[in-house]
Amino acid sequence: MNAYVGTPTSRVDGRAKVTGAAKYAGEFAADGLLHGFVVAATIPCGRIARLDTSEALKVKGVLDVLTHTHRPPLAGKDDAWKDEVAPAEGSPFRPLYDDSIKFNGQPIALVVAEDWETAKFAATLVRVEYREEQAFATDLDAGRSKATEVKQPHEPRGDAVGALAKAAVRHDADYLIPTEHHNPMELFASTVVWDSSGRLTVYDKTQGVQNVHKFLCSVFDKKPDDIRVLSPYVGGAFGSGLRPQYQVVLAMLAALALRRSVRVVLTRQQMYGLGHRPATIEHVGLGAKSDGTLEAVTHEATAVTSRYEDFARNDSGWAEQLYKSPNSRYSHKLVRLDVSTPCDMRAPGAASGVCALECAMDELAVALKLDPIELRLKCYSDRDQSEDLPYTSKQLRECYARGAEAFGWSKRNPASRSMRDGKELVGWGMATGVWEALQMPVAARIGLTANGHAEVSCAASDIGTGTYTIVAQVAADALGLPIENIDVRLADSTLPQAPVEGGSWMAASSAHAVLGAADDIRQELIRLASAMPSSPLAGVDVADVILVGGTIAKAGDMGSAVSIADAMRHGKLERIEKQKLNHFAEDKSYARNTHSAVFAEVKVDEQLGVIRVTRVVSAVAAGRILNTKTGRSQIMGGVVWGIGMALHEETVMDHRFGRIMNANIAEYHIPVNADVQDIDVIFVEERDDRINTLGVKGLGEIGIVGVPAAIANAIYHATGKRIRRFPVTLDKLLA
């Protein structure tokens, strides 16, 4: 029975959020709570020669100033600092560990005071002298020649370089994606509540409470029971909260040092010292026969990483999923710079790499005089070429068709600068999106009480994506109960296991954990119901029995129904509790991806270069959509992100100082309402019986992929100008 799954069910936590009842990490109170304020380094590289905290300590209300020479012990081995999603290569950053400065904005002291204002003031009195030891570098363009090749996303096939050189029609270019920051609305914050028994309760802004829990236990050498991490609500994270961030370590240090509860909230400016989408130079080469079939694909991504960790994602390998080509070569290079380690940011790798690939496909279509969709259909790959595997499902053709129809693509004049509306040039562009459909081990526990209420719990986080809601929907349907009877508890490290919420894997993973636990409940209820005297369910085949309307019944035979309350009362049970780890058949004979086709209309003032994105249609194939309302919101949010990536977002650094110069959201531009006009989201029907029971694939990242390229391609179509250095701002159009 699907009363809820697949419907536009409103968020179960919506009321708590809009009324302010939902509490975030920096909002939890504790007796005698202290406040920490971070002192950040102002150079990108070197050592702390002297740190003088004496003036700060004199301020009334200041309890302590923690530094690398004055703090409780921290683990010494790299392994202790490697969280679940840390890069395999390198040595994770350790706040207040020693005198070395690894990036501008690095925390070098924590002032702890009775109130936040006092701590912030005293932080200005901490005197730092640096020893700048070597020349530093923060510029990718300048460092490109020193790039080192790391893993390749896929093995090369054939001789891509040779085939490219020989191709009848060739397109070969660099596309540049700047550094971007996530800028979630909620500031990074941790509140560590100290109790006299020495137990620490940590409210943290994170995408994974168990990741933080394990990390803190190893960094502070604590037993699992000593620390509990909670993150009931998260005000956006987009990947910035996948790894434990330094403020949680600082808050722990202060709590341990002072044996008091401590809160540390970063400022918006300080958040630019966290992870970021790395700047990349994406070099794409496409070689085609004159009929538009591909002969060669080469894609080399050159990305920034820090000096201390190698962060690398799959930027360059996506053509392998999308476009048939006998020859291919994909590579990833890193340039190690004096910046903080990059981290995942919505569709990491794909957002940048597919942007370049899809702009390049557009340029190839122009060279071939082919419609951009026609080119993509000519190269359409029904198999993942690297492993030569079919897909569990791939309705990308349908995405092109439905999206094009909704957009009115057939009315497009292929010539650039051919469409106008008064003083504005009109451009229509399109691009493909692709992401992975991943699933991870997640466990859920359901406690069903005889009055027909259930509590579903799991350590997974809801970072605003709607996990609370889909867990409630799946549980309500599986248990045959109204959604109002389902309480969902998430994001507590003591709850059943879950990895970080990321990669778009949480919907499928948590839903199937809930299904599994609910099925165990069902079997238990059947056992109880069949044991009742003259039970209508006696001897029935378990497979035929469902839970529906608060009863246990043979499917299609409500005459056989036994109420849950009666069955449990008879079995003398007030509560049934079942916990289950999800299980996905490990079928390696299929590839699993989500897809989209994105269409954009831009209007560009011909004289002034002002760009407006007037329409976007995003047609998405991502298996079954568990909740069409939260799902649509995810895709719309992704489109808005794509508009920002195309036109606005750029972390600007002064390489002379190795310092970010627009570290605030007045100057780091993201789209405002005026920049966002019509967005039409189409979910293309995609039945997928292979991927998992529910046929779910996940939606968190696919929404952004392809959007920046569709917009850049539309700008080309409008103006005849190809801007390959993102974001596309008006000065580049005027140049």
Added chain:
Amino acid sequence: MINFQFSRARDVADAILLLTGHPGAKLIAGGTNLIDLMKENVEQPSRLIDISRLPLRTIEETADGGLRVGALVPNSGLAYDPLIEQRYPLLASAILAGASAQLRNMASVGGNLMQRTRCAYFYDTATPCNKRTRSSGCSAIDGLNRNHAILGASNSCIATNPSDMSVALAALDALVHIAGPSGERTMALTDFHRLPGETPDIDTNLEADEIITAVELPPRGFASNYSYLKIRDRLSYAFALVSVAAVLELEGNAISEARVALGGVAHKPWRSAEAEMALRGQAATVEHFSRFADSLLQEAKARSHNGFKIELARRAIVRTLMQAASATPQSQAHKKIA
């Protein structure tokens, strides 16, 4: 805490008294600029004088048929005032092109005139900046200067004034009313802001112990032929790359008077009497406006990243003048450029 005294001025005279002989004192009105700068430790006043309750909140008719706008009239109150909307729509439009509704509700007329540059180095105490610390150097000249001045800059500072309102006031020939220890005086708005010269730390010609009490709008509001066009990096809520305030008086298609002020290009709203004179008697055509733009931008100088602003300003001037001439002013609600 960075200790500062906080006093609430009882009246204008009291505010002046509190300023006098106290060089570290600062007036605070809406606080939307000053508090941001204090949070960044750019401004560290030793005394804050709250003037927000002074009776400077009225818009009154003057004897000669103009309007006198109190220094504490909120930006939104000014933009939506019926007299302003009818008689000085250029001013209403320029204000609505700036900041956000929330900020405009707090921001005052006086504070808007006094707001400081948005140069990123000015805001970042870890970098040298002559405007923040005299003789420390200008980081922008050889650094990130995409949104810096193309006109009137010096070797000490190439910052721009970020105000939209001031650009319209400059075009309207507004006057600034000032009160100080030795009485009251008025100054043309076009003389109010300074060029940076060797002392970029001084933004305006207001003395340290003076207070702005009002802005006076002369009778002529040019309500028929005006336009304010602001070009920025997103369609709303961003500072101008270039903005143009233009008003025209036409006799048929002939220009009897033209006034054009540029924003986002210099340390002050930029006008040229000479260029404006040359437009008189000319027909309102693209050609004449282009020539005007060339003349207004004659001395424009590009730095490493802001060269585009010269051509952008040229085109924006022509467009704005055409909007004004055809009585189709730029709407601040509809982001499509008219």
